[in-house]
Amino acid sequence: MLLHDEAPVRLEVDPAFRADVLRGLAAWPRAIPARWFYDKRGSELFEDITGLPEYYPTRIETALLKAYCGEVGRIAGAGRVVVEFGSGSSAKTPHLLSQVAPSAYVPIDISGEFLRESSAALAAQFPTLPVHPVEADFMHPIRLPDAVADAPKLGFFPGSTIGNMVPRSGTDLLRAMRESLGQGAMLLIGMDRIKAEDVLVAAYDDAAGVTAAFNLNLLERINRELDGDIPIDAFRHRAIWNEMESRIEMHLEALRDVAFAVAGERFAMAAGETIHTENSHKYGPQSGRMLLRTGGWTPIAEWTDAGENFAIILAEAKPRREAP
Ligand code: AVI
Numbered sequence: 001m002l003l004h005d006e007a008p009v010r011l012e013v014d015p016a017f018r019a020d021v022l023r024g025l026a027a028w029p030r031a032i033p034a035r036w037f038y039d040k041r042g043s044e045l046f047e048d049i050t051g052l053p054e055y056y057p058t059r060i061e062t063a064l065l066k067a068y069c070g071e072v073g074r075i076a077g078a079g080r081v082v083v084e085f086g087s088g089s090s091a092k093t094p095h096l097l098s099q100v101a102p103s104a105y106v107p108i109d110i111s112g113e114f115l116r117e118s119s120a121a122l123a124a125q126f127p128t129l130p131v132h133p134v135e136a137d138f139m140h141p142i143r144l145p146d147a148v149a150d151a152p153k154l155g156f157f158p159g160s161t162i163g164n165m166v167p168r169s170g171t172d173l174l175r176a177m178r179e180s181l182g183q184g185a186m187l188l189i190g191m192d193r194i195k196a197e198d199v200l201v202a203a204y205d206d207a208a209g210v211t212a213a214f215n216l217n218l219l220e221r222i223n224r225e226l227d228g229d230i231p232i233d234a235f236r237h238r239a240i241w242n243e244m245e246s247r248i249e250m251h252l253e254a255l256r257d258v259a260f261a262v263a264g265e266r267f268a269m270a271a272g273e274t275i276h277t278e279n280s281h282k283y284g285p286q287s288g289r290m291l292l293r294t295g296g297w298t299p300i301a302e303w304t305d306a307g308e309n310f311a312i313i314l315a316e317a318k319p320r321r322e323a324p
Contacts, residue, residue: 013225018263021222024275025267031276034164034250037214039221043114045214047089052210054202057160060310061190065092065158068303069099072154072314075301076186079103080154083181085138086110090118092158096188097126104130104148108138139172141179155180155187160310163192163247163281167291170281174295178317185317187297192310194282197241199309204239204248204280212237215250215277228262238274246287250278288313 017036024032038046050058078101084093087107097105105122109115112135119133132145144153155177162170177187204211215237222228235258238251251274259268269275283291288311289299297315304311 013263018226021226021262022265025262026265029276030269030274032218034278036221037218037278038111039217039225042214042217042221045210045217048210049206049214052203052206052208054206055211056199056203057190057192057310060305061158061160061312062092062095064190064303064305064310064312065095068312069096071301071303072096072188073100075314076100076154079151080186081106081144081148081151082154082156083144084108084156085177086157086159086161087118088114088159090122093118093122093156094125096156097122097129100154102129102154103151104132106132106134106144106148108134108136108142110135110137138180139169139176141176144180152183153181153185155185155189157187158190158312160190160192160280162189162291163283164279165281166279167281170291171295174292174297178296181317183317187292187315187317188312189292189315190310190312191283191288192280193288193304193308194246194284195307195309200241200248200282201239204250205237209237211239211250215252218277219252222262226263228260230260230262231258234258245279245281246283247279247281249276250280251276283311285311293318 020033020036024030049055080100080102081104082097082100082102083106085108087109090107107115107119115133115135119131123131132147134142136142165173216232216235219230219232219235223230234255235252236255238253240249240251242249253274254269254271256271259266292299292313292315296318298318299313299315301314302311
């Protein structure tokens with residue numbers, strides 16, 4: 001007989017993960033939302049991706065923040081509450097906080113663990129700055145802490161994460177941010193630019209195979225958490241530039257006919273079939289600004305690197321009514 005504390009340890013299954021995977025594997029074309037990449041291993045692999053020579057976005061955006069946050073501070077004015085959406089490791093945040101004389105910092109993240117760690121690190125670096133972490137899904141409007149209710153806000157959404165949404169969802173998110181941040185708000189957002197296909201594909205299919213491991217880890221997570229028996233070696237990582245949609249797509253392609261089970265349900269895939277796992281949209285100067293306008297924001301300044309590979313854009317909440 002097993003004593004109570006000898007019972008086998010079972011991972012708690014996230015019902016939303018189970019539902020998305022079962023629905024996504026049964027759909028045509030097969031697709032699983034990219035948010036499920038980020039278990040502990042996936043988050044570590046993503047951190048590794050940000051340091052890869054081929055993955056230019058993090059390096060260039062960090063350089064832009066270092067160079068231009070002083071100007072952001074001059075335009076936005078002192079005393080704003082900096083609200084960071086999906087703060088994650090908050091590695092880029094110090095460049096902004098040190099230049100804009102904020103009255104408080106509100107990091108928002110769905111992962112409480114990440115939030116506690118990064119808030120503690122920032123509080124140590126900026127000991128006089130009030131930090132009010134909020135554990136929430138920023139895809140919906142959020143009620144900010146009462147302590148910051150009256151001050152004007154500066155939203156911060158770096159990393160080109162907006163690119164992981166199809167434009168319709170990106171617009172919904174921008175509108176939700178506008179509602180969360182209130183009257184007189186500003187937003188500093190990072191957007192990856194359209195560029196040569198070979199550069200884009202290399203950034204998402206690096207020579208060391210880190211992005212491949214990141215993509216394949218989704219199958220390992222499914223096996224671990226949803227009692228799956230997917231043969232990982234029967235799949236390969238693909239990064240494809242979709243010109244019409246202006247996005248890099250990541251897929252997992254079956255190398256041979258495969259059959260497997262997940263959470264008690266059976267699936268079969270023919271050689272060459274794929275599971276679509278991520279979109280990373282790229283924007284030109286016009287389309288990026290148009291996205292912001294559609295989401296209720298007016299772009300007022302934009303900075304890019306010399307090669308125009310990546311842009312950070314400062315926008316202000318558009319008045320609700322405008323002349324036609
Ligand atoms: C988080 N996001 C902005 C990354 C991107 O570039 O779309 C995720 C990523 N996927 C593969 N490499 C990086």
